[in-house]
Every structure is written in C-alpha cells, then in structure tokens.
Amino acid sequence: MAHVHSIDTGASHGSVGSYVIDFIFSVVLTVAAFGVVTQQLMGPTESIIAIAVLAFIQILVHLVFFLHMNTSLLQRWNVVAFGFTSMVAVIVIEGTLWVLNSVGPTT
Template sequence: MADAHTDHSGANHGSVGSYLTGFVISVLLTAAAFGIVMAHSFSPSGMLAAIAILAAVQIVVHLVFFLHMNASSEQRWNVMAFAFTIMTVFILVIGTLFIMHDTSINMMSR
C-alpha cells in the first residue's frame, strides 16, 4: 500500500508504476501506428486493419492501466456498465448503418 493511492471509500487508484507502464505502452502503440502510416509498409486496407488492431489494444491498455478495470469483485459493476455501454453503442452504430444503407437503396431505385 506504500505506492497505491486509496480514497476514503477504500477504492484503490493504482500506483505510479502502473501509470508509467500504461503511459509507456500507450506511447509505443501510438508510435507504432504513426510508423505504419509513415512507412507505407501495408496496402491501404492492411494499414486500416493494423491501425484498428492497435487502437483496440490501446483501448484495453487504457481500461486496465488508467481506469483500473479488472475481473475483481470490486470492479464487477464498472465492467457490467462498460459492457452495456459497448453493447448500446454497437447496436446504435449497426442500426444507423442499416438505416442509412436501406435509405440509400430506396432512393436509388427512383
């Protein structure tokens, strides 16, 4: 508990080492994405896929190292709320794309 910060409710806020590890990994992932774009080492679709994968990994890094989300019982409600948010955003985006595509198809036929 020497390097972890705890508030009045007893919630653990991580340590300096945890924050530095997350920061270094985030900087490396950002530099990797920048390097992929600058080097033109992939086709445009491969570049998009590589950047999307790096972005997904960086989201996980931020959730674990900065928001301290894990499988512990203290984080159960936070993880459930996050999962519900992801599900809602997924439904919203897919529904919007479906409606836009359907509207586009119906407008083209006239």
C-alpha cells in the same frame, strides 16, 4: 460531532507506476500506428487492419492501467456497466449505418 460514514465502492486508485506504464504503452502503440501509415509497409487494407488491432490493444491498455478494470469481485459492476455501455454504443452505431445504407439516395 458528526460521524462520517464511508461506503466502499470497490474503486481502486492507481499508483504512479501504473499510470507511467499506461503512458509508455500508449506512446508506443501510437507511434506504431503512425509508423504503419507513414512508412507504407503494407497495403491499404492491411494498414487499416493493423491500425484497428493497435487501437483495440490501446483500449485494453487504458482499461487495465488507467481505469483499473480487472476480473476481481470489487470491479464486477464497473465491468458490467462498461460492457452494457459498449453494447449500446455498438447497437446505435450499427443501427445508424444500417438505416443510412438501406434508405439509399432520393431522387
């Protein structure tokens, strides 16, 4: 009979409660962003800033409650991989915008 070896990857599986909390926070943050736009309580610049802040908060909520990223030792490599991926994405996006704005229109 073959013996199966398992490797502890440090991945934690969420409970139904954490997924429900994530869902509720997501709905509340989405409705708040929708309300900022539809109610026109702020000017255009303030609305964009408010939506960006709400989006950033929603990203953090998903990272904690859905992806279960935290500061524990078991999650260290997941956080490092996420940070590296985020850094590469920012470099690619900023580099693309820089090149597109530097070239200018051709005549």
